[in-house]
Amino acid sequence: MSGDVAAFAMAQRPRLAAAALKDAGITALVALALFAPLVGLRTDVAPNGALFLRPRWAEVAILVLLAFALRLGLVYWQAMRGPPRLPSAARAAVAARAGRLFAPVLLGLAVLLPFIPGTGRYELDLGILVLTYVMLGWGLNIVVGLAGLLDLGYVAFYAVGAYSYALLAQHFGFSFWVCLPLAGIMAAFWGVLLGFPVLRLRGDYLAIVTLAFGEIIRVVLLNWVSLTGGPNGMTGIPRPSFFGLPFSMSGGEGTFAGFFGIEPDPIHRVVFLYYLILILALLTNWVTVRIRRQPLGRAWEAMREDEIACRALGINIVATKLTAFALGAMFGGFAGAFFATRQGFISPESFTFIESAIILAIVVLGGLGSQIGVAVAAIVMIGGFELFRDLEEWRMLVFGAAMVVIMVLRPRGLVGSRTPTVALGQRRVIAAEHVAEGRG
Amino acid sequence: MSATLAAAADPAARLGDPILEVDQLTMRFGGLLAVDAVSFAARRGEITALIGPNGAGKTTVFNCITGFYRPTGGALRLHRADGAAVELQRLKDHRIARAGVARTFQNIRLFPGMTALENLLVAQHGPLMAATGFGIGALLGLSGYAAAERAAIGRAAAWLRATGLIDRADDPAGALPYGAQRRLEIARAMCTGPALLCLDEPAAGLNPRESEELARLLRGIRDGSAVPGAGATSVLLIEHDMGIVMRISDHVVVLDHGKKIAEGPPAQVREDRHVIAAYLGEPEEEQA
Known part of the structure; x- marks a missing residue:
């Protein structure tokens, strides 16, 4: 079989060489057109302060040659590899088995992270950040991944949660544990409020309205100065306490360190926050996984697959869509309340559109509807972004390239397949090509 | 029924x-x-x-x-x-x-990414949803949801048998041949x-x-x-x-x-x- 392919490749070689050269030549031309102005011309400051143009044609030539060589190599490699092989059932089964092991290992790592030697303040803070995005990704996954409703304004619920906590704690002195459910309920309420007008919208139209909704919330927060402090944000948000025991450096009787008789250390609060967000994220996951196996979750997925068929089966589309919006928003609200208590300061600047875009990118890169995929994507996106900090201004470039590479290699996200919620015999994963992406 | x-x-x-x-x-x-x-x-x-x-x-x-x-x-x-x-x-x-009143469509409208069995369970959404106690009871593992789901799976299996699809129960509906998809759509309508x-x-x-x-x-x-x-x-x-x-x-x-x-x-x-x-x-x- 592979011999046939090789013989075929041999016979095709002269034609392949011509095609590859042509392809690489076009690539080189595009590269030239791009790099000539971008790299080739540079304005520098002369010693007398005047600007002058410094041409860098050697660098341009290197880049163009590099593009030519890489494209040539790529075309040849693709030709040698033969037609792309479809993943066989056996390979899918192996991947599924690895996937089943992967999740518990990841969870174990997450639980043990604060005790792993070498984990300092920086690693824990990064862990908290990553877990916040894992939770937001899982929350949005309900709306986008399961129900198939494209929501570009998810950060609005994150903001509602954060401001709910900040306002309730400051004006009424409620503790974090009282505010947390209230923030979630507030966010869910706004989720339903958004859900009503967009019930009849689908696809691009839905995306635009949710985008506008996110901006409306941000602009209101920015301009309602008497309530939210406007662009100055809200400061002095109460920090979390360990069920009433504050994390204080004094080490007195009523503090965390004093109660447990240990040396006061600022790391205690960070570890506590780490476990708090881990528990919140796992709660999101638990609820999602359980609901997926129930009529409501099946109705969400059925709605993503075919809304008209759902209506013919007696499923109330209004209720189904609103529950998806409300539940997704509620977890966004929880994450927002956590964000507010962790930062101690919030301002509308933390809730810009780019946040929505990052969360949506996490869900799409992870694979719509896949819990483990979303978690891995959050680690890659947020953790990777931190990892490339040394690259300075090239960071965005590397980051963008990584996203493009993931989407080229796995167009349906890291985990594009779907696991059935129920089976008569053995549960087999459903390949991505059968699963609908949802059109609204 | x-x-x-x-x-x-x-x-x-x-x-x-x-x-x-x-x-x-x-x-x-x-x-x-x-x-x-x-x-x-x-x-x-x-x-x-x-x-x-x-x-x-x-x-x-x-x-x-x-x-x-x-x-x-x-x-x-x-x-x-x-x-x-x-x-x-x-x-x-x-x-x-x-x-x-249940219906099927001229151009088949199944849930292609869900298995044949799941398609038939979605059709029983109404009674199953009632058994979950507004979703909260079943979420916490309370209420008689498990029994209701067993009954629903039993009914789905009976219709899969009647339409000759029992061997394909765990295959995605989108992967079934055309004739089987037609029969599955009828079975799904009957499950309501x-x-x-x-x-x-x-x-x-x-x-x-x-x-x-x-x-x-x-x-x-x-x-x-x-x-x-x-x-x-x-x-x-x-x-x-x-x-x-x-x-x-x-x-x-x-x-x-x-x-x-x-x-x-x-x-x-x-x-x-x-x-x-x-x-x-x-x-x-x-x-x-």
């Missing part, structure tokens, strides 16, 4: 009584009169076929019955087993489905426990052997013998395949240009002058 069983015992709903009355149904799209004052009745325990040339308004009548269109005029009355009549034209589509099953061209694209199986399945659904314990379900179907229409239907209604031109048993309709004219052109006018 239990409602239909009760019907057998209840003298108020005897076989042969009308289950669906279509009364002066009119549907207008802007200036186009798609259905013009059509009246007919589908009787309990019978297979009623709605036939007619392309563009006669069959699917429009269907979409009115199942709530996908709101009729411009007229009434659609569903007579329930307990004798009560439901005015379908006033209900929203998902309420019509809950009132006991309907009193009236509406089929939009169920034999389209089937080979002769598959249409023979389909005819057997539809007769089984009508008689209540397709699945053990299931009640008899009345069937209303649109069909182009005259062979299957003449073989299985008890009553045929012929539409042309939005008007009813004939109605009666298959043998009588086949000989009807207007029907032959509608299908073969208008020979009398050409001669005149």
